[in-house]
Amino acid sequence: MKEHHQVKNRRLKKQNRSSDTEEVKRLENLVNRLDEITTKSRMKDMAYHFTKPSEVIKTNLIAGVARGVGLTVGTGLFLAILLFILSQFETMPIIGEYIGDLLNVVEDERE
Incomplete structure (x- = not known):
């Protein structure tokens, strides 16, 4: 019985770790997209200032x-x-x- 609980606990820990890593990956993707958006908008703003004084x-x-x-x-x-x-x-x-x-x-x- 004790071994069964230990195996179950290990499975739960592995599931928690995989969901945590998925969440971290999703967060990283979101941060990367936000970085892209802000970088592109800055470039657009700079291009506007240099092309149409x-x-x-x-x-x-x-x-x-x-x-x-x-x-x-x-x-x-x-x-x-x-x-x-x-x-x-x-x-x-x-x-x-x-x-x-x-x-x-x-x-x-x-x-």
Whole structure:
């Protein structure tokens, strides 16, 4: 009976090892495919940059303008909200005077 269990245990160990090696091989194949895909895409990107410099310049110019406009609009909105919040504190007794002066300076600079 004991020998039967030992033989059964050995068979199970061999089966586990074979399934582990199959899983490792599958994982290696997946990693190799991912490596191929990323390498090919890099080559495609490099070829695009070297063959069409005018397209690259156009793309970068548009991206730079979009960033600049976005930054300007975002800063304007942020400052408008900040000044609105500060104007709500103008009626407070202690810091209201300082905020009122600050808002007056901002209004004078706008004109």
